[in-house]
Amino acid sequence: MKRSMKRLSIPALLLVAAQAALADPQGVTDDNLPLFYQALKERMSFPLAYEGGDPAVWREQTLPQVRASILPYTASRPFEAELIDEVDRGSYLARRIAFNVSDESRVTALLLVPKGEGPFPAALMLHDHGSRFDIGKEKWIAPWYDDQRLESANEWADRFFSGRFPGEELAERGYVVLATDALGWGDREGNGYEAQQALAANLFNLGSSLAGLIALEDTRAAAFLAELPDTDPGRIAAVGFSMG
Structure with missing residues (x-):
C-alpha cells in the first residue's frame, strides 16, 4: 500500500x-x-603565511601584496631636505629639518647626529598616541625652539621615561636619530581626540586611511634616514611606543 x-x-x-x-x-x-x-x-586559508623555506623568497612574494593592502600608494616625490636650525649638545648635533615625507606633505622633523666619523647606526623614533597632541616628535627629543613644547615634553619624559628622552639617549650612544610627527600631532596637530574619528572616516572616503597614511610616512621616513650620509643603511632600527 502506498503511503499518501x-x-x-x-x-x-x-x-x-x-x-x-x-x-x-x-x-x-x-x-x-x-x-x-x-x-x-x-x-x-592564510595564503601569505610563511610555511618554511627561504625567507627571502617568501618576502619577495608577499611584500608587494602587503604593501598594496596597507599603503594608500607608493610615494615618489624627492625628499628635498633643508636645515632649519641646529644646536650643539656636546656629543651630538641636534637639527630641526624639513623634508617631503610623502607626495603631498612636507614636514618638520628632529635629527640627531653624533660627532665623529661615521657612518653610524640609526634609529627611527615612532611616537605614541597618548591622547596628547601638542607634542609628537618632542616625546622622544627635547625641543630647544619652543618653551611651551619643552614644558610638555619634560612632563611626558617624567611620566613615561624616568625624566629621560630616549632619542637623546641613543644619540649619546652613537646613533643617528630621526623623529617626525604623525598626522594630528606636534606641528601637524589636529582638532583633538574625538575629531580623529572624523579624520579617519574622511580619509577612507578619500581612498586612504589614517593607519595606512601613517605607515606610508613611516616607511618614507625610514628611507630618508637610510639615505643620509652619516647613516649606515645596513644598521637601522625602528623604536616605537604604544601607537608607534
Whole structure:
C-alpha cells in the first residue's frame, strides 16, 4: 500500500523556509564574536603565511601584496631636505629639518647626529598616541625652539621615561636619530581626540586611511634616514611606543 503524502501549499513552504532561516545563528557570543565565527574561521586559508623555506623568497612574494593592502600608494616625490636650525649638545648635533615625507606633505622633523666619523647606526623614533597632541616628535627629543613644547615634553619624559628622552639617549650612544610627527600631532596637530574619528572616516572616503597614511610616512621616513650620509643603511632600527 502506498503511503499518501500531504501536500504543502506555497505559503506553508515559505513559512518552513523562513523558520529554517531563523534557526541559523544571528547574534553574538559573550566574547563579542558572531555566533557563526567558527564557520568564518574555517574559510581562512592564510595564503601569505610563511610555511618554511627561504625567507627571502617568501618576502619577495608577499611584500608587494602587503604593501598594496596597507599603503594608500607608493610615494615618489624627492625628499628635498633643508636645515632649519641646529644646536650643539656636546656629543651630538641636534637639527630641526624639513623634508617631503610623502607626495603631498612636507614636514618638520628632529635629527640627531653624533660627532665623529661615521657612518653610524640609526634609529627611527615612532611616537605614541597618548591622547596628547601638542607634542609628537618632542616625546622622544627635547625641543630647544619652543618653551611651551619643552614644558610638555619634560612632563611626558617624567611620566613615561624616568625624566629621560630616549632619542637623546641613543644619540649619546652613537646613533643617528630621526623623529617626525604623525598626522594630528606636534606641528601637524589636529582638532583633538574625538575629531580623529572624523579624520579617519574622511580619509577612507578619500581612498586612504589614517593607519595606512601613517605607515606610508613611516616607511618614507625610514628611507630618508637610510639615505643620509652619516647613516649606515645596513644598521637601522625602528623604536616605537604604544601607537608607534
